[in-house]
Structure formats: structure tokens, C-alpha cells
Amino acid sequence: MSQLTHLNQRGEANMVDVTEKDITDRSALAESRICMGAEAFALLSQGAHKKGDVLSVARIAGIQAAKKTADLIPLCHPLALTKVALEFELQPDKHSVHITAFCRLAGRTGVEMEALTAASVAALTIYDMCKAADPTMEIGPTRLLQKTGGKGGHWRSDAPASA
Template sequence: MVDVTDKAVTERSARAESAVHMSAEAFALLSEGNNKKGDALAVARIAGIQAAKKTADLIPLCHPLALTKVEIEFELQPEAHCVRVRSYCRLAGRTGVEMESLTAAAVAALTIYDMCKAVDPAMEIGPTRLLEKNGGKRGHWRPGGERHD
């Protein structure tokens, strides 16, 4: 693990997203809340939050973090039969929360897959990506590497 003892404690946050692409039938059941296994989005929200909290147990060399906020949101895209999963993680600490946010989005997407796979085992997950991060040496970062202070 990287030694972060001498780093300043700053407010840090990260946003990530993933997507689950599925058949029209699976999307209809999911969006109407008629999935046989129950409310997939509610379960996926809890799974994403739990995953963020357990990231250090899942990803080698990640620091265990005292997260102060984890949020999971879903955007249903009916025309594409897609669910976009967005996560937001925040804390005051010495290291960033990118991995927690990415893990939250990925596990929420995997949970949607698990709950809908009986209807559509050909679902696809992805891309999963970091949308932005704040705090630390880089300040405000977005894809493309641009810094926004």
C-alpha cells in the first residue's frame, strides 16, 4: 500500500458510471418493477452502497476509507433498453475515492444483471468509467485528463 501518512486531509469525491444494456422484455419488467426477483433497482442501490464500503476488501492495496456519503442513482433509457448507474462517493481523507465510486457503479450494474438474467442472459454491462474526481493534488479532474480548479 502507498503510505499516505504525510498527505493532507482534504475533502475528496468521485463520480463513476456503468450501464446495463438489455432486451426490451427485460427492460420493461425492470422499469415496471415486475421483475420476478423483486425490485432490482432498490436491491442494486443497496448492493452499490455496500460495495463502496467494502472496496478495500475487494481490491488489493486499496486503503480502507471512512466514507461520509455514497449515493447510487439510475437513469432509465427506454429507447436504448439501458439502465445507466451513477455513483457518488465523498469523504474527508488522505486518499481519493475513485475506486469506491467505480466499485459501487460496477456492483450495482452486476446486481441488475443478476436480478434480470433469467429473462435476458445476453445483457451487456459497460462501459464502467470514472466521470470526475475532486480533491487531492490534482484538484478537479474530468475525463481527458483536464484539470478544473
């Protein structure tokens, strides 16, 4: 069984020392989803929402969130991200938006948390902007799809992408 890396010998939380790790190209891809009612989905997909272009705002929020991950998750390292990209796929048959977030850098630690944070905050932003039309929206699942770099190399989720 793997050991938790954020615990020291006494079981106390601590930030992992990555000083001696090699600098490698690292990336991560995460996904989230937000499901809503037909009315809210129509407003979003037709760009008719009173608050403006929901997906553009969600994209900027996701990028900002990735850059602020170390401020939100206590033991994350501040990272110099070189790429953050969010994509939105409207799924009319499910009244949902599938969100993917990609983060990349050359560094000593991975960007999984940044990609997960970006996808999560993008979904939360969509919720915030559409809640007047549908306060019953649901977010999730949010999960890591793949990561590259570091001593672990390439990892990809074996589970199929969420429906």
C-alpha cells in the same frame, strides 16, 4: 510519464503510504451502464420482476460495495466514506440503465475506486436479478467521470458521457 504509485523501488506491489498527505474533501463520480432486451427492460421498468425491486436492491448493493472496496481491491486503503449515492436513469430507447455512483469523504486518499466499484456492483446486481429474463445483457462502459480533492485538485473526463 507518470510513475505507478503501487510499485516500490524494486518493482514490487505495495500499499501507498498516505500518512503525510493532507486531509482534504475528496469526491468521485463514476458511471456504468447495463443494456438488455425489451422483455427484461419492461419487467425492470414496470417493477414487475419476480425477484422484487431491482433498482432498490442494486442501490444497496452499490453502497455496500463502495464500503467494501478495500476488501476487494488488494492495494486500496480502507476508507471512512461519508457519502455514497447511486442514481439510475432508465433509457427506454436503448433498453438500458445508466448508473452513476458518487462517493465522498474527508481523507488522505481519493475515492475513485469506491465510486467505480459501486457503479460496477450495481450493474452486476441488475444483471443477477434480470438474467433469467435475458442472459445476453451487456455491462459497460464503466468509467470515472470526475474527481475532486488532493493535490491533483479537480479532474473531469474530457470524453462525452457514454451513450
